[in-house]
Amino acid sequence: MDRLVKPDSKEVELFFYKGQKCSSTFKLTNLMHTMSVAVSLTTSNPSIFSLNKPLSIISPLSSSSYTLQLSHFSDQPPLTSPADVIVVRTTMLPTGKARHDDLRRIFSKPGPHVFRDAVLPISLVGPHVADFLISHHSNNPLPESCNLYKKVLSGCDKTHLTKLLKLAVELGNVDSVAVLIDAGADASFNDSNGKSLIPFAIRSGNFNVVKLLVDSCCRIKNSVDLVLHEAAAINRIDFMKFLIESFGDNEIDINSVDSNGRNPIHVAAIQGHVEVIDFCVSIGGNPNYMDNKGWTPLHYASSQGHLKSVECLLECSNVKKVRNKDGKTAFLLAKENGHSHLYDILHWGDELVRGVKLDDVHRVKKCIEEGAALNRKDQNGWTPLHWAAFKGRIKSLKVLLEHGAEVDAIDGDGYTPLHSAAHCGHLQGVLLLIAYGSQVNLKSFEGSLECVEKHVSLDYNNLYQEKA
Incomplete structure (x- = not known):
């Protein structure tokens, strides 16, 4: 016989919750028909994981339950690579009885009488573990991260998965996004403000995340998502071109405005993104548009001291002498902010x-x-x-x-x-x-x-x- 007991699973899954007592139960069954079996359980990291019955006796053909728990409360899951394990060792006990000290002595002396019946990996699962993995390994994934994610996500429902998807999107972690969508996360999610995941993906700067969401039927409402504004803010013409091609002019308006009345050219002018200004103008963007304060893109570029943007806007607009609601021209704003190179x-x-x-x-x-x-x-x-x-x-x-x-x-x-x-x-x-x-x-x-x-x-x- 190659083993005396059989575990009820090949690994022990422990649901982890931040700052809470975490435990998991598993069973061992005695395979012997007439003889009791003594069992010794040890963990590869006893400072982190503890067992309620490190030494026990199981009657013939009977089962016994064991509880694995974290030794200390923690805000972070104690993940290791390779994973921590429980080692199951056994020995036959003809008398069927033994004191605790006797069992300790039996297992302290290795020999043919002691069997190594199983090595059970400890898997930490649940949304808090997934949150940790996505947050801390977005740019430097753990080995075999996809398999690890899949295992961890087995303890998450659709609400948890979608919440994790938003986090992965914000971090620009395309592998995590793909795994979460495959696991059942809702790519068409909208937050309490009606925003889709696309704006968050744009902010991450990862083109592949944006493309994956679009391919996964993520839809936008441009008046809320303002995707061109988001792309203009980070100087990404490739995003703008892709989104216009994907959603069309009916859904994306180059002259759409945000709550401040600013169009994408305003946003680009504030940041000094000349290439975006050029692109927006080339597809019909209005460089003369005034926002709620009466500021044109030239006002913003001048106020911020962006010479190249000012030069670009002077070539495509005619608002040099236009005054905002405070009566200030672009020149006066430049002077007010000490940008003498624009005078x-x-x-x-x-x-x-x-x-x-x-x-x-x-x-x-x-x-x-x-x-x-x-x-x-x-x-x-x-x-x-x-x-x-x-x-x-x-x-x-x-x-x-x-x-x-x-x-x-x-x-x-x-x-x-x-x-x-x-x-x-x-x-x-x-x-x-x-x-x-x-x-x-x-x-x-x-x-x-x-x-x-x-x-x-x-x-x-x-x-x-x-x-x-």
């Missing part, structure tokens, strides 16, 4: 060009003192110096040159300020620009400087000889 692009650059066009030297100097960029180009590639030369504003031209404006800056067609002055017949401007080093033989993209010779009677060679 030129939001205000002083425009003021500088305006001053140049009017030949208002006082305004031009003030703009320069306030940080206006002398060489910033407009949508046509013109610098303030181009405008001064084109308009023949000699006083402004001189101020710009004195403060270091680039004399031969070129526009989109390769024209310099000298080309502009010559084309309009402004001889004084031509002379001043040449005096500051403008190259008279610099070609535009379309050819040479023929317009200078055509509109201004001036011998450049003689002029250079006189200067020499």
Whole structure:
């Protein structure tokens, strides 16, 4: 005979509850027809697990129940790898009786009289164990985690499984999400606010979790879930594209607003996510939209000091001068928050060009003192110096040159300020620009400087000889 007793199961499942007394009962049956059997039970970790009857006697063909319990209350399940076990050792007891000390002596001396009948793994199960596993091993799963999860989840009902699914989704643990859905968790769950699991999956940043939920028939209500807002907040265009493809324009509106009246472009502007702004605008997002406070995306980008976002929004919107409900423009918000690197692009650059066009030297100097960029180009590639030369504003031209404006800056067609002055017949401007080093033989993209010779009677060679 290879064993004297038989356990009623191959492992002992112990339901674990945080901070509570946890125990589990199992049975051993004596297989001997005429002889009693002495039993010794030990755990591989006695400091954690204890047994009510470590030594016992079982009558012939009878069964005896045993209780395994945690030695101490705990907030965390004492999981180990490999799992803790109960070792069942037995020996025949012809007399059918023995004192406790006698049994201890019998099992303290190994030999052929002592059988090792079973090794029973201890499995901790229940929602608290699953919660612990998901929370602590989301990025570094335990070995054979899927099998472990399945075993642990055997003690969970559908409500527990769905609650655990939300946790796994929030942590971005795609393996746990898959196991929980397979175990019966409800992927179509909505919380008390009507929110589906998709927004939580987006926040986790794990694309595979989002895809798994969509594939598992998780549906959204965009006015509640605001999935594009969620994706915009973490700069994930891939999420936005996938969700639009999955749910379509009927369910997802690029211009939907949250409780503050902000659309996804507002959210991207607050965070400084230029790529998201570009994408939203490209599919019909409104960059001029004002929220409940009268703030446009440009107001937010300027307030936060996001230069690239401000530049992007200036290219696709026309709200630079729009005031919010507090009467503040984007420039005033930037100034209020000390974002001096935005002053030129939001205000002083425009003021500088305006001053140049009017030949208002006082305004031009003030703009320069306030940080206006002398060489910033407009949508046509013109610098303030181009405008001064084109308009023949000699006083402004001189101020710009004195403060270091680039004399031969070129526009989109390769024209310099000298080309502009010559084309309009402004001889004084031509002379001043040449005096500051403008190259008279610099070609535009379309050819040479023929317009200078055509509109201004001036011998450049003689002029250079006189200067020499």
